[in-house]
Amino acid sequence: MPKGEDFRPEIDMANPGFKIGLKFATAELFRKAVRIYSINCGRELIFMNNDRNKIRVVCEEGCLFVIHASSVSGSTYLQVKTFNPTHVCSKGTKNIHATAAWLAERYSGKLRLNPNWTGSSFAEQVHQDYGYRPSRATLYRARALAVDIVEGSYSKQYEVLWDYCHELRTRNVGSTVIIKSEMEGPHPRQVLSAMGVDANNGMFPLAYAYVEIESNSTWLWFLELLSGDLNITNSHGYVFMTDKQKWLIDAVDALFPHAEHRHCLKHLYGNFYMEHRGLALKHQMEAIARATTVPWFHAEMRKLLELSKPAHDWLVEKDPAQWSRAYFKSDSKCDMLMNNLCEAFNHSIMDARDKRVLTVLERIRLYIMLLMAGIRVFCEKWHGQVGPRIRKILEKNKGKA
Ligand SMILES: [Zn+2]
Structure with a gap:
């Protein structure tokens, strides 16, 4: 095996660099490093072939950038044989490699610390960091995948x-x-x-x-x-x-x-309120519910009648055993409304x-x-x-x- 440094994914993957002789334990590792490199440098790099033993990566037509890596005989290792990092092209605003899976992995830590991160601030962060604006669908998928990673x-x-x-x-x-x-x-x-x-x-x-x-x-x-x-x-x-x-x-x-x-009672009032508004009616309805005897209940009902006949007629229809203390069973020791x-x-x-x-x-x-x-x-x-x-x-x- 020719001499050369090993690519250490746990350290180098966040910001991969290439040089001639650098070795990758597998072709997958090399591909992943290229994809992240591609995102970081703002260019949509292209894999020219899908060969396990030989991978050539280029930039857009006319650009000088190229990486060529091929297998080290008798192993799964892939070694960089050619590398020209010079771009004569300009940065792009989208990148095929900035997938939902990559976003999820890249931002799962941030999502964990801030679970209520909105889609738009997520997109803004990606734009600030990399200059891309991921689609809403990609962000949505990324968030779901990040939740998988976190939870x-x-x-x-x-x-x-x-x-x-x-x-x-x-x-x-x-x-x-x-x-x-x-x-x-x-x-x-x-x-x-x-x-x-x-x-x-x-x-x-x-x-x-x-x-x-x-x-x-x-x-x-x-x-x-x-x-x-x-x-x-x-x-x-x-x-x-x-x-x-x-x-x-x-x-x-x-x-x-x-x-x-x-x-x-709050729920009942919610329905009452749809047709009969005003603080006076609200307080009167509460007074009726809180009345603890039947005569008291009727006295409060009469007050409601004076305030509003429609409100009174609405409430008369409701079974008081369900919402008024005066009609609650006396064997229960709970007067909650x-x-x-x-x-x-x-x-x-x-x-x-x-x-x-x-x-x-x-x-x-x-x-x-x-x-x-x-x-x-x-x-x-x-x-x-x-x-x-x-x-x-x-x-x-x-x-x-
Ligand atoms: Zn280029």
């Missing part, structure tokens, strides 16, 4: 899901962990959750599931498991509160026919929702762990990141839990 590929994550669940079971004795994996389709993206309320009106997470879609069948599956886990044989005395999603109403009614089923706990939970995991399965599950687990450990400082810090609305709720409830 482990989608299928890989599912491969270790069983190990992850096994670990959950052994570390959280008494918890139920179930995988049902008949799912098809590449990206299940919904988190279902059931939040309980403890004796201090604090959040007590009961169960969560990562499912393909939110539907009647996934809610039924989830609530059946919840029912079994909580050992609910007779649903008397239980209170469920939902945002009135159609399939959730059906599932709760089917599985817990004797339970009280409330609808979140709103789903704030679920909202706080959903907001806390919001930014992890479009991540890979293990990232989502880990985020939920960490959030619950902090809650359960009673580390209020951490929880408040956590909530501190979720925006002004939830912060307000937390401030309002300060000292309660």
